Amino acid sequence: MIIETQNLTKQFDGKGGFKDVNISIDSGTVFGFLGPNGAGKSTFVKTMVGLLYPTSGFAWINGFPIGTIESKRKIGFLPENFKYYDWMTGKELMKFHAELYKMKSPDKKIEELLELVKLKGHENKKVKNYSKGMQQRIGLAIALLNDPEVIFLDEPTSALDPVGRIDVREIIKRLKDSGKTVFLNSHLLSEIEMICDEVAIINHGHVIAEGKLKDLLSKSTYVEMVVSDYDSELIKKISNLAYDVVFKDGKLTFKVKDRNGIPQIAKTVVDSGAKLYQLDSKTGSLEDLFINIVGKDEDVC
Numbered sequence: 182m183i184i185e186t187q188n189l190t191k192q193f194d195g196k197g198g199f200k201d202v203n204i205s206i207d208s209g210t211v212f213g214f215l216g217p218n219g220a221g222k223s224t225f226v227k228t229m230v231g232l233l234y235p236t237s238g239f240a241w242i243n244g245f246p247i248g249t250i251e252s253k254r255k256i257g258f259l260p261e262n263f264k265y266y267d268w269m270t271g272k273e274l275m276k277f278h279a280e281l282y283k284m285k286s287p288d289k290k291i292e293e294l295l296e297l298v299k300l301k302g303h304e305n306k307k308v309k310n311y312s313k314g315m316q317q318r319i320g321l322a323i324a325l326l327n328d329p330e331v332i333f334l335d336e337p338t339s340a341l342d343p344v345g346r347i348d349v350r351e352i353i354k355r356l357k358d359s360g361k362t363v364f365l366n367s368h369l370l371s372e373i374e375m376i377c378d379e380v381a382i383i384n385h386g387h388v389i390a391e392g393k394l395k396d397l398l399s400k401s402t403y404v405e406m407v408v409s410d411y412d413s414e415l416i417k418k419i420s421n422l423a424y425d426v427v428f429k430d431g432k433l434t435f436k437v438k439d440r441n442g443i444p445q446i447a448k449t450v451v452d453s454g455a456k457l458y459q460l461d462s463k464t465g466s467l468e469d470l471f472i473n474i475v476g477k478d479e480d481v482c
């Protein structure tokens with residue numbers, strides 16, 4: 182595991198932040214940390230990179246406890262709403278950060294990163310004249326200067342237009358292809374759906390769902406059947422096997438938490454003597470899942 186936490190908690194006078202987070206992330210994963218504004222995402226990342234001390238619990242990066250020099254050596258961090266010295270050119274800014282890292286001959290690395298973030302040809306312009314997308318990309322290049330194993334990105338695309346988002350997505354994909362682990366904070370569902378292998382959903386500081394994206398999505402499958410000659414007994418039986426069951430105009434629609442439940446329901450329909458004409462199933466989107474579980478969480482709070 183390249184990232185592991187055990188009951189990690191950071192609160193401010195017993196409030197806010199996040200509580201009892203347990204996650205394990207394999208090397209080479211693009212991990213999405215998804216949650217509404219104020220859910221605790223930024224506090225979590227700042228705690229992982231050692232900018233905040235945890236209130237309780239444990240966490241390791243690459244086997245080293247968070248906050249230690251060893252754990253920080255191989256991480257990169259792009260904060261949300263960062264502000265660099267914008268009177269410097271892109272290249273000066275990168276050189277300045279390379280000096281902070283005490284890199285001996287950073288020129289080759291700087292060239293390589295300028296290429297990666299598509300700022301070649303713009304490196305001698307002042308950062309204050311960069312577009313938002315270019316500023317975000319120079320931030321990414323700086324976060325990658327020390328050749329980190331794990332890169333924490335806090336809402337890297339929320340201020341960008343669609344083209345800027347595609348650029349950042351491509352960079353994340355290339356990082357993954359080169360074996361890096363990317364921890365991505367986002368409240369943008371489509372973003373997470375497009376690039377992440379695994380996700381955790383956080384709300385009010387608590388992780389309320391976690392797992393491989395495809396496993397989480399398969400838990401929310403919508404089924405539509407066209408059935409005739411059904412009776413109330415069948416409706417009762419199906420209601421025990423599925424949820425949100427609706428019979429309307431000869432159509433039966435419902436949701437199942439697991440696709441594997443579909444054959445059993447089809448058998449129940451046929452065994453009851455009802456006629457089954459058609460069956461369609463559709464895996465829910467991340468948005469369906471998010472609304473479903475975050476919405477339910479709100480009901481409880």
Ligand SMILES: Nc1ncnc2c1ncn2[C@@H]1O[C@H](COP(=O)(O)OP(=O)(O)OP(=O)(O)O)[C@@H](O)[C@H]1O
Nearest residue numbers: 193196197198216217218219220221222223224225
């Ligand atoms: N320094 C602080 N002092 C007190 N409360 C804080 C502090 N930092 C964060 N919080 C609170 O902790 C909670 C989580 O905030 P955090 O910024 O981590 O959320 P987030 O999910 O990153 O939201 P956003 O997407 O809006 O940045 C919020 O209720 C916030 O007000």
